[in-house]
Amino acid sequence: MTAKPRRATYRHGNLKSEALKAATRLVASAGHEQLSLREVAEAVGVAHRSLYNHFADREALLDAVAAEAYTRLAAILVKAETPQDYTAKYVRFALANRALYALMTSRPHATMKHNPPLQAAVHKVIAQAMRIFCQDIESPAERRRAVMKVYITLYGGISLYTAGVLDQPSEKALIAELSAMNAGM
Numbered sequence: 001m002t003a004k005p006r007r008a009t010y011r012h013g014n015l016k017s018e019a020l021k022a023a024t025r026l027v028a029s030a031g032h033e034q035l036s037l038r039e040v041a042e043a044v045g046v047a048h049r050s051l052y053n054h055f056a057d058r059e060a061l062l063d064a065v066a067a068e069a070y071t072r073l074a075a076i077l078v079k080a081e082t083p084q085d086y087t088a089k090y091v092r093f094a095l096a097n098r099a100l101y102a103l104m105t106s107r108p109h110a111t112m113k114h115n116p117p118l119q120a121a122v123h124k125v126i127a128q129a130m131r132i133f134c135q136d137i138e139s140p141a142e143r144r145r146a147v148m149k150v151y152i153t154l155y156g157g158i159s160l161y162t163a164g165v166l167d168q169p170s171e172k173a174l175i176a177e178l179s180a181m182n183a184g185m
Contacts, residue, residue, distance in 0.1 A: 015053070015054060018044045019040050020061075020065060023035065023040045023062075023065045024068065026039060027062075027065055027100055028097065028099050029099070031099045031102065032062055032103040035058065036058065037055070037058055037061065040061065063115050063118045065100075065103060066103050067117045069101075069104050070121035072093075073090070073093050073104075074121065074124035074128060076089050077090065077129075082132070083179065083183060085132075087175055088179070090154055091157075091158060091178060094158045095171055107122075129147045130147055133147065133150050149182070150182050153178055153181050153182055157174060157177070158174075
């Protein structure tokens with residue numbers, strides 16, 4: 001008697017893909033802080049135990065959602081041609097996807113080496129920053145510092161703006177200010 005091969009799909013299609021889509025929608029609407037596997041399973045129409053076939057736990061699901069979001073952001077940033085264009089595309093993505101961006105930036109960098117898909121997705125975004133901001137920088141240490149400066153400026157500016165602390169009258173003004181801060185990399 002031979003064992004039956006494991007089913008790759010469920011009645012509604014690929015469960016892993018459907019769970020990621022549902023989790024992304026749920027994060028976008030209510031944030032990631034309270035997201036549960038049960039909530040995602042309910043949205044997909046399966047028992048929550050079914051999700052454990054694809055995700056070790058809630059954090060693994062959140063990491064997968066963040067990896068997909070970083071990959072989406074990288075696909076947008078690959079079209080950037082100047083530091084100002086990069087800044088505008090990054091800021092627009094973050095502001096249009098606030099809850100998803102909060103999830104992305106909540107992933108601890110120290111643990112990414114244990115999560116190759118998330119690490120690869122983050123590095124796609126970093127590679128685009130290096131392409132734009134580090135063209136004339138030879139030293140690896142200086143390149144790293146330049147990219148860190150860009151991300152510290154972007155993350156800080158976006159965080160302060162969304163919290164209502166940074167006095168910028170519009171998204172366009174925020175982009176102009178952050179572009180000026182990162183000019184000359």
